Amino acid sequence: MAQRPPSETPPTDDTSDGPAQAKPSRIQKRNRALILEAALDVFSQEGYRGATLDQIAQGSGLSKPNILYYFNGKEEIHVTLLNQLMDRWLDPMRQIDPQGEPLEELLRYVARKLQMSRDYPRESRLFANEILQGAPRMGPHLEAVLKPLVDDTAVVIQGWIDAGKLAPTEPRHLIFSIWATTQHYADFEVQVSVLDGSPTRDATAEAFLRTLYTRLLRPEGR
């Protein structure tokens, strides 16, 4: 017998029907990690519908039924990945210090986002895929988590502008542009590679973005 999978991660609320045992074994942790790792590869490159459990099985070295022993289905794997992603994804924005030097804080935010695109390109593509398809599995999450954070950050930036510490700009669209320009290097990596095969590309990108946002945000008197 014993047909019950160990279900969702303990810290999260238990949406599945399983017994939700609290202490995942060594094997469970290892195999769940293997599955998520392989799934990230597949989902980020093929999109949700394009990804298959067989691909994930092959990538993780486990059999398909074995994967379904650890996750209740394809969708649960995907949702787990997205939830894990969001925490890491929003971290750079949470690190913006309202008490810090405005221009420096924002330039460091840009640098952190760019670094994330380099270190976690698959996560960036996974996220892009989800949004591109209308965020069918993350819409509520965007409203509940992302929106308040962006609202707060926009207020902080507007405060800096009102205090004359930054040149006037629309805060929300500033944020959009930072996301767009940094994530572009991960999401459109193939295209970027074709057009700039230079080995110093990373450094050039960093310097360019620093210049871009310095010139945009630096207040009047230099």
Added chain:
Amino acid sequence: MAQRPPSETPPTDDTSDGPAQAKPSRIQKRNRALILEAALDVFSQEGYRGATLDQIAQGSGLSKPNILYYFNGKEEIHVTLLNQLMDRWLDPMRQIDPQGEPLEELLRYVARKLQMSRDYPRESRLFANEILQGAPRMGPHLEAVLKPLVDDTAVVIQGWIDAGKLAPTEPRHLIFSIWATTQHYADFEVQVSVLDGSPTRDATAEAFLRTLYTRLLRPEGR
């Protein structure tokens, strides 16, 4: 009998095995357009593998076998869309006039790209999907068509910079950033909508980008 579809569009070179008749009938033109229209909807939202012929059939009002009478397969529909897209997609860059006023030319390019994201969001997402998945059906096209155009444009921009008409910037990454910021409004529309539901969003975006690139590119003496 008469089992042969009319195959590819006449202007393009004939890659299919069909008889490739030169004069598409009224019905052929109408139905191929219907199919491509529906396919654009589906492919742009679901990605290549996520899209199904049944969805395209439903969207176009034709039966699935009838669709395969006009196109030799799912992939041919997709490739046809991508080829049609690329022409329209690169047009704004081709319109940059090397003889024009540099800053004005680039700001108008940004405005045109932004307008394209508004007028053709599905095309933008179709393209994004293709690149995101590693450009499996467009890699050669990028090399052959996109790269030369970008190379030329980069030379023009560098010329402007060397002549002191623009503040110094890396031309290629400038282009990347223009693509990223403008296409972001189409590709991440769901996210943008959640974070900025304002009805004046379009105008705000346009003003923001104008400010962004004016401050980046305006040469020293204002």
Added chain:
DNA sequence: TGGTTTTTTTACCGCTTGGTAAATTTAGAC
């Protein structure tokens, strides 16, 4: 070591997918 639980495999299933063959209907030329 023996018994129990967890983990993995084997063998499936029903459904959807892209695609085909051939018959049927429709449109166009005379």
Added chain:
DNA sequence: GTCTAAATTTACCAAGCGGTAAAAAAACCA
């Protein structure tokens, strides 16, 4: 109207899909 070619429908596959049942194997614990 009639003949012919183009267009469409009907009836199908074979393969791949997510998922399941149950037996076998491995790990754990005493």
